[in-house]
Amino acid sequence: VFTKTFAGMLDENGFIANGDIIFNDDLSETYVNKDARCMQLMDEAVRALNENTKLEAGSDIYNRMEALRREKEERAVLSAEEDEKLSAEIDRMVFDRTEKNNYRMTLDSKKDKEEIKALGLEIKDMDKAIKAKQDEKKAIIRQRRESAKNDTEYNNRFNARMARLEEEYKSAVSGDVSEEKVARNELIAKEIYLSIGRYSGSKRNKALKALLEQLKKAMQAGKDLSDPEVRRSVFDREVLYVRYIDEDDERLHGEAMLNLAKIKYADDWTKIRGNRIATVFQDPMTSLNPVLTIGKQISTVIIKHQKCSQGEAKKRTLDIMAKVGIPEPEKRYDDYPFMYSGGMRQRIVIAIALSCQPKILICDEPTTALDVTIQAQIIRLIKDLQHQLGYTTVYITHDLGVVANVAERVAVLYGGQIVELGTVEDIFYEPKHPYTWALLSSLTQLAEKGDDLFSIPGTPPSLYNKIIGDAFAPRNAYAMAIDRVKEPPMFQINDHHWAKTWLLDPRAPEVEPPKIIQNLHEKMLKSYVNVEG
Numbered sequence: 001v002f003t004k005t006f007a008g009m010l011d012e013n014g015f016i017a018n019g020d021i022i023f024n025d026d027l028s029e030t031y032v033n034k035d036a037r038c039m040q041l042m043d044e045a046v047r048a049l050n051e052n053t054k055l056e057a058g059s060d061i062y063n064r065m066e067a068l069r070r071e072k073e074e075r076a077v078l079s080a081e082e083d084e085k086l087s088a089e090i091d092r093m094v095f096d097r098t099e100k101n102n103y104r105m106t107l108d109s110k111k112d113k114e115e116i117k118a119l120g121l122e123i124k125d126m127d128k129a130i131k132a133k134q135d136e137k138k139a140i141i142r143q144r145r146e147s148a149k150n151d152t153e154y155n156n157r158f159n160a161r162m163a164r165l166e167e168e169y170k171s172a173v174s175g176d177v178s179e180e181k182v183a184r185n186e187l188i189a190k191e192i193y194l195s196i197g198r199y200s201g202s203k204r205n206k207a208l209k210a211l212l213e214q215l216k217k218a219m220q221a222g223k224d225l226s227d228p229e230v231r232r233s234v235f236d237r238e239v240l241y242v243r244y245i246d247e248d249d250e251r252l253h254g255e256a257m258l259n260l261a262k263i264k265y266a267d268d269w270t271k272i273r274g275n276r277i278a279t280v281f282q283d284p285m286t287s288l289n290p291v292l293t294i295g296k297q298i299s300t301v302i303i304k305h306q307k308c309s310q311g312e313a314k315k316r317t318l319d320i321m322a323k324v325g326i327p328e329p330e331k332r333y334d335d336y337p338f339m340y341s342g343g344m345r346q347r348i349v350i351a352i353a354l355s356c357q358p359k360i361l362i363c364d365e366p367t368t369a370l371d372v373t374i375q376a377q378i379i380r381l382i383k384d385l386q387h388q389l390g391y392t393t394v395y396i397t398h399d400l401g402v403v404a405n406v407a408e409r410v411a412v413l414y415g416g417q418i419v420e421l422g423t424v425e426d427i428f429y430e431p432k433h434p435y436t437w438a439l440l441s442s443l444t445q446l447a448e449k450g451d452d453l454f455s456i457p458g459t460p461p462s463l464y465n466k467i468i469g470d471a472f473a474p475r476n477a478y479a480m481a482i483d484r485v486k487e488p489p490m491f492q493i494n495d496h497h498w499a500k501t502w503l504l505d506p507r508a509p510e511v512e513p514p515k516i517i518q519n520l521h522e523k524m525l526k527s528y529v530n531v532e533g
Contacts (some may be wrong), residue, residue, distance in 0.1 A: 001083060003394055006260055007277045008269040021260035025276055025359060030242045030254045032197035038252075041208065042189040049185035052216040059222025065165045072158055075146040075161060078141060086137045088466065095464060111457050129234045138310035178529045182424035187244055188215065194242035194254035195235060201264065210238045230387040236262045245260075248481035275305040280382075283369045284345035287330065287352070288337040295333035298352050305356045310362070316355065324351045341343050350382065357389055364396045369465040379405055402442060404428060409496075412436050415461050416473030416489075422497035429521055431501035432491075434476045454516065470502070478503060478511055 004010050005021060018481055032038060055062070074388070076334055078086070117125055148154075196207040206323035218225060218234045225231055229242055233240035246383065259308040263269060283285050289297060298320065299313040306313070321329035324347040337345055353361055363382065367375035367514040383406060386393055393404070395406055403410055403424065410427040412420040413436065420433040440446075441454040458475035461467055482488075482502050491504035510517070 003364070003396060004280075004361065005274040006362065006394075007279060008260070009273070009279075013141060016261045019261055023258040023260050023272070023276070025258055025272075028256045028258050030194055030198075031251045032194055032254075033246070036248070038193055038197060041204075042186075042193055044211065045189035045208065046182075046185050046190050048066065048212050049188055049215065051181060052183050052184060052212075052219050053173060053177045054173045055216065056181075056222060057175055058169045059220060060222050061169045062171055063222065063342055065162065067096055067163060068158065068165070072148070074153075075154070076145045078137075078144070084139075086133070086140075090130065090133050091512075092465075093126065093130045095462075097347050100126065123367075130524065141389045149469055157385065181183075184348055188225065188231065190247070190252055191235070191242060191254065194252055195239045195256075196245060196251075198267070214238055234256070239264065240268060249368075262341045274301060274353075274358070275356045276358050277360045277362065278356070278358040279364060280353050282328075282351050282365045284342065284349045287349045288345060289471070290337055293336055293509065294335045294340070294348050298348070298355050298363075301352055302355050304427065311414070314376075317351075320351045321348075323385060324348070324354070328350070341374075342370050343377060346370060346374075346378055347381065350385070350454045354385060354389065354391075358391055360392050360394060362394045362396070363388075367402070382406070387470065400439060402500060412439070415467060416463055417471065418498040418499065419472070419501070422493070424498075426493075426497040430493075430497070431517070432493060432497075432504060433472075433480045433501045434503070435472045437513050437517060441514050446516050446520075446523055470500075480508065 001010070001014065004014070005016060005025075010016075010339070077083075091174060100123055104116055104123070107116050107119075109116065113432045153437075155336060164410045169372065192208065192211055195209070196204050198208055212329055214234050214237050215225070216301050218230070223230050223234070225234070232241040232243075236259065240256055240259070242256040245253045245255055247253060259271075260272070263272075288294075292300075295314065295317055298317040299310070302308065302313040302316050306316070308316070310485070318329045318333065321332065326332055326344065326347060337348070340348065346369075350366075362381070366382070367378050370378060377401060382393060385391075393406065394401065397403060410420075410424050411418045412427065413432065420427065420436050422430075427436060428440070431440060438454075438456045442456065444453065447453055456475055461474070468488075469485050470483040470488055473479040476483065480502055486502075488500050488501045488502045490496050490498050493504070
């Protein structure tokens with residue numbers, strides 16, 4: 001899910017709640033022509049901005065009016081604490097009901113009739129309890145609204161205060177706009193066109209309207225729009241912000257910070273996805289079209305992103321096929337995917353991903369569907385091509401053997417969070433998080449004859465429920481009382497190593513890693529020598 005955000009591939013129900021993904025790339029350079037449409041749009045923007053700039057003079061009063069409105073609204077609803085408590089109770093009841101129903105669905109309708117019937121009655125009772133709790137929440141809200149509506153004394157006081165503020169506001173926003181603000185607005189108008197000039201006509205008009213509305217709100221609230229970072233925060237709600245650099249008689253020149261978490265325009269993604277960031281998925285047959293030839297599938301990507309001729313695309317296709325180890329690419333160009341083995345198909349998927357020489361290659365378990373011998377070949381291929389073409393590889397894998405072979409830096413994730421981050425040497429030889437200890441202890445190479453293979457007890461947490469404390473605590477043999485009540489911060493161990501565990505708190509007792517992973521380097525070397533022998 002995390003790496004899908006790099007290339008704008010989140011599912012329809014996915015979204016980025018907060019945070020940034022900054023991508024340094026030459027796509028950040030932006031030029032737009034100063035044609036008649038550009039000048040017309042900028043004039044329109046300057047007029048609207050100058051008119052709205054008057055609102056800045058009354059921002060203090062506006063903010064007081066907004067605070068007064070919020071105060072009145074809060075009297076008619078649940079407090080944040082009350083809403084969180086009731087919503088959490090309802091969510092827990094709904095989850096328990098779902099779990100019960102899921103269990104019922106696993107039962108045999110012939111052998112477990114009585115249990116199915118009993119569970120059905122329990123689920124009915126749970127439905128009644130859920131509805132009762134939901135009705136209780138609605139009743140409290142109705143009561144608050146009615147009480148606020150009938151509080152004549154407060155409402156009269158509110159109306160009088162609001163009327164005074166509205167008079168003050170009307171007077172404050174009736175002044176003139178300074179030359180300094182006009183010059184600032186002309187700069188903002190140029191940045192507006194730099195940010196939306198690449199859009200189609202209807203999309204551009206819609207974006208202009210939305211941007212002007214956001215800028216108006218910022219002016220009302222008194223935000224300092226002379227600060228580029230403030231402008232960026234306003235623009236990012238609607239479009240990718242492009243900062244003005246300079247211009248000549250023909251073009252405006254700007255620079256965008258490519259924040260992949262903020263891109264909303266589909267055409268922007270087509271310049272990045274495949275062209276700058278590419279992905280290799282687990283199963284090559286889900287990535288290849290069975291009714292198109294191999295050559296056609298690679299050359300189509302090249303033509304789309306590189307804007308070259310059919311002949312040039314074929315030449316580049318044969319070149320990349322040779323690079324990924326396809327023998328006699330001229331003869332295999334017109335083959336179909338079913339004519340290739342699993343390993344060869346994955347080589348073609350890699351060829352498609354690398355055909356436009358991306359800067360980042362995301363490998364999502366690229367060897368899972370292949371046998372062990374082919375896995376090693378594909379891993380070596382990706383590493384060799386990385387050295388030749390100079391791209392960055394992001395590997396998603398549960399195989400620590402792959403991690404040891406390909407990684408320079410490693411992020412260990414648990415429960416949707418990074419719990420340890422460091423160099424590959426940090427993670428393998430100086431691990432600090434109990435989950436990393438457990439993963440390393442599971443390496444079969446470390447097992448000795450007569451010992452049971454290690455496995456992590458319990459099951460991963462359900463992300464439908466709110467996690468209290470450390471997500472790994474229920475499965476952690478080293479968990480302390482605080483792990484079950486408070487989420488640990490990320491502790492820094494050195495310049496390149498961090499871990500999210502209370503064991504690194506100065507007040508925590510000193511704990512040694514499991515014996516099986518102590519002196520791991522020597523044990524891995526011994527295991528390697530034994531295998532070679």
